[in-house]
Each structure stands twice: as structure tokens, then as C-alpha cells.
Amino acid sequence: MTERVVDEASRRRRRPTKHGQILTHRLIVETALRMLREHGAAGLTARRLGLALGADASAVYRYFRGMDDLVLAIADELYGHAMAGWAATGDWRGDLRDLGLRIHHAYLAHPQAAVLTASRVTGRPNEVAGDETILGILRGAGFPDGDAVRIYHAFIDQSLAFAILDAATLALPKAAREADEEVWHDTYARLPAATHPNIAATAPLLVARMNDSAYPTALDMLLSSASAQLSG
């Protein structure tokens, strides 16, 4: 038997499914994204995807080498969302901040997909283009290559790390998420100063802050540190 998956660029045949649908690589990715949004990570299986496509599940293996390959395609799709419409201003710090928040935001728009994909390295076009851009900003700002790569590494992994953390929170069942959010008020804010002087002294600040994402703060601190290295 020949290779099951045909190279996407040389794909020519168009055969409808039993229900009349013409499958494409793009349609499968978009359908998978929709299923992740509607049913969560556990809702994306080959069989359910097949049903949603009006096809047999195994048809998906004509387009992707496996479900993992599909997940990588989804990851690249999200990366494309993050970069869409972005334009450089020439202010390296502002540009990196904007990019970081965009990447974080794109993943947060699809929490279930983020949880599955933010840790992956795809080498696909959108990811490669994004990485080329970030490295370009850092090198253009005057960072030597060693520093540029080190900062790029911390920057991109930090944005992806917070994307997963915050996405995991959003992906929780509603009851679990609300219970977690109440902990700061119900548990922490009630701790006595005698046993927990630091928490007691800062409780109103904790209640006000801890249920929001810490990513903007962490990002600004990372950029401040990079900026200090450039000045020094």
C-alpha cells in the first residue's frame, strides 16, 4: 500500500463523502477547532470529528498522519491568528509587548486548543514566521545574538506558558473555576494575622488581583530586564 497521506501541495482529487461533503485539510482543522470550543479537549476524537465532517473517521488519516498531526495543524492555525494584522512600529519594546499579548490572547480565545497545543513545537509556517519576526526585533534593537536568543527563548516560552496556565483555568468546568476563584476570598482573606501576618496584611490586594492573569505584569518585568541589559 502506498503512503496514506498525500502531500498537500500536490493534492488534486476531489471525492465527496457519503453525505456529499468535499473534505479539505482546512475544513478538518476548522471543524476540529469548533469541536474543541464546543465540547472541550475530551470532545475531540477521530470518531466524533468524522461525524461532524459527515465522513468516516478514518478519512482524516488521508490528510493527517494521526490525531497528533492534526493537533500540530491546530497549533499553527492559532499562531496565525496571533500574528494576523500585526505591524512593526520600530519601538522594539512596544512591538514585543504587543506580540506577547497577541499570542496570549489568541490562545485564550480557544482554551481547549491552547491546553493541547501551546507546548508543541511545530516548525510550521506561522510559527516560523513569528519566530523570525521576534528574533528580528531583538537583533534589530541591538542585542548580540547570544542575548537575542536567550531573551527570545524566555519571551516566547513565557507567553506560551501563561497561555496554558490561563487556558487551563478557563477550560475548567464552571463550578470548579468559580470554586477556585472564591478561595482567595473564602480562605485566604480570612486567615488571622497571628498565624499568617503577610497574607492578612495584603488580603484585599490579593482578592483584587489574583484571579486575573499575571501575564501582563510578568511580560513587563521581562521587558524591563531586557531593556536594562541593552542599556548596560
Place this chain on the structure above:
Amino acid sequence: MTERVVDEASRRRRRPTKHGQILTHRLIVETALRMLREHGAAGLTARRLGLALGADASAVYRYFRGMDDLVLAIADELYGHAMAGWAATGDWRGDLRDLGLRIHHAYLAHPQAAVLTASRVTGRPNEVAGDETILGILRGAGFPDGDAVRIYHAFIDQSLAFAILDAATLALPKAAREADEEVWHDTYARLPAATHPNIAATAPLLVARMNDSAYPTALDMLLSSASAQLSG
């Protein structure tokens, strides 16, 4: 049929398995931890756990309501590991660095549990004690309350975020993880300078660096930024 799982405090019976082993809640948790360490997340299945225990896999359901319940029990076991043996030196920056790396390391020792639990807010004693300690270090260093809470928020969430990101990588099936690791060499390092000048110029550095965790770098940058705020 009555409830399958008996409350642990009221458990009295001791019946040996076919191989003579007496099962306990603790034995199952410890065996599962060992299997996670030795075989990775994909290596912990009910069947394999049963084999390792010298029991039928379904016996595990006498002790845990499901594999997820077991994973959370494992995480509970872990939580104490991160703080165990830690002692303050009085150097706020060194102490925070040590704590950050310990938290990260404890989760990385059990990626599957980390992926499931690092985003949760439990208000449990060990978590509370850890937060009290970190806030104490920051306030003790001279940060005003508003800054202490802001930095604490970025610090703790960043450590948890990187824990999930890196744990998710470790939790991948071996083939997927190795494929991801090869992407820097197989894809990125081969991009031509004509189209990707920045990646091409830094490729050897990327190959050398990107498969390791960026957490130590991000942590140091966060601490540098905090330090600069204290000085300024």
C-alpha cells in the same frame, strides 16, 4: 451494589491479592509515582499499575474513584515535596530563586499530575504556607504591599505556568516529544538566510538552547526587574 470505594478512615479489611500482596491507598500512590517516573505519563495505565501491584487492575477502583482521583492524590503527595527541606537564608533574591526552582522541579518530577493540577487554587495548608512565605520574603525585603503582591503574583504564576508548559512536553508520547525536539535541527536550522535571515544567523544557538526549559532565564529576569524596582 454498594459504593465501591470505602472511606479510607474506616477501611478495615485486609485481603491479599493472588500474589500475596496486601493493597493499601498509600502503596498504590507510591507505585503509581514510581511508574510515572520510570515510564512517563503514557506508562501509567490501570492495567500496568495492576501488574506492578500484583493485582487485577480493577482492584484500584476499590481505593480510587478513577484514575483521575489517583492523579490528584499523587499531586497531593507531591505538594509537600516542593517545600520540604527549604530554609530561608535571608537573601531575598536567592531565597525566591531557590523556591521558584523547587516548585518547578517538584512538578516536573510528575508531569501528568502537574498538567492536571498546577492551574488549580486549593487553599490547602501547604499552598497557604508557601504563599505566606513568599509574601514574607518580599515584604521583608522592603517592597511596599502593592509591589509585593504584584511581584508575588507574577512570580508564583510564572513558576506554575512554566511547570505546566514543561510538564506538558514531558507528558507527550515519546515519539511526539522527540519529533518536537528534532524540529529545531530538522526545520529551523535548515531555513535559508535569504528568507529567514534572523533564524539562519542564530540557528546553532537555537538548536543548543530551545529544547531546555526557559524557566531559569525567565525567573532570573523577573528577579532582576524586581531588584531594580527596589533599588530605584
Place this chain on the structure above:
DNA sequence: CCCCTTATGTCAACGCCATTGACGTTGATG
């Protein structure tokens, strides 16, 4: 238009997963 070829979609099956129902029996208790 017809014919050939092959890529595409379908179907059935494989080997694995977590889990449950039912049964036999061990051992605590009275």
C-alpha cells in the same frame, strides 16, 4: 467520449484504554 489509474472515502478489525457488574472468598465481628 472512453478508458485507465490512483487517490479518496468507507468498512471492519485490531490492540489498547478506563471502568463496571457480578461472583467467589477472605477475614473481621459478634
Place this chain on the structure above:
DNA sequence: CATCAACGTCAATGGCGTTGACATAAGGGG
């Protein structure tokens, strides 16, 4: 000793991702 419930086993359930084989739709060439 007798009773009985908890414990461990076994077989089955319902699902998972994936593959081999087959039928056929459709592209390409004559």
C-alpha cells in the same frame, strides 16, 4: 462457629486511535 460485607478477580462494556483491504469517484490522457 456463623454471618456478612469488603476485597480481589474475571469478563464484559463502550470507547479510543489507527490500519488493511476494498469500492469507486474523478483526473488525465488518448
